[in-house]
Amino acid sequence: MKEEYARIIEAIGEDLDRPGLKDTPARAAKAMQFLTRGYSETVEQVVNDALFPSDSSEMIIVKDIELYSMCEHHMLPFIGRAHVAYIPTGKVLGLSKIARIVDMFARRLQIQEQLTLQIAETVRNVTEAEGVGVIIEAKHMCMMMRGVEKQNSVMKTSAMLGAFRDNAATRTEFLSLIS
Incomplete structure (x- = not known):
């Protein structure tokens, strides 16, 4: 990846021998590996058996989970x-x-629509929940x-x-609690 970044930098007309760019290909490769680390994670690793018996049947909400992802069309960030x-x-x-499930899927090349569905389906599959709702807001x-x-x-x-799809009252409760 380092060599590919060097080629890109040269292709835009920059001089790789310039002091500020000397180590940029290596730094850019390391940054890209970090930004796309979701490819090296699995749901099993992320959940790590943290599923616990509970008598609760009321809605559980985790809101305002910050996310950082990369648009698969332009490889530019989206943040939300x-x-x-x-x-x-x-x-x-x-x-x-x-939050770790959100991060695992966000740290891949994505479109927001797919990211939203991947999170919802994963939470449903892991928890066998009666319903799951996910909303993402991003720039x-x-x-x-x-x-x-x-x-x-x-x-x-x-x-x-x-x-959340079948019951308007459930969906409305979710929407009111996150606003």
Whole structure:
């Protein structure tokens, strides 16, 4: 990857011998590996058996989970927050594991629509929840720094599964609790 970054830097017309760029290919490669570390993680590793028996059948919400991802179309960042809710059926997931699931999928080349669905389906599969709701709000650098250059635009996506899709009252409760 380091050599590829060196080629890109030269292709834009820069001099790799310039002091400020001397170690940039190595730093850029290391940064890209960090930004896309979600490819080296699995759901099993992230959850790490942190699923616990519970009599709770009320909605559980983790809101304002910050996320950083990379647009798969332009490889530019999008930055935002996720709100994740589920209704347990006999087991609950360790609190930090929700954020770790968000990070695992966000740290891949993504489109926000797919990211939202991947998080929802994973939480449903892991917890066997009655329903799962996920909303993501994010600002996309590919829209802010290039193209239409709209600085204040925010994209919102949602995935509603099970009770969150089938029951308007459940969906409304979720939406009111995150606003």
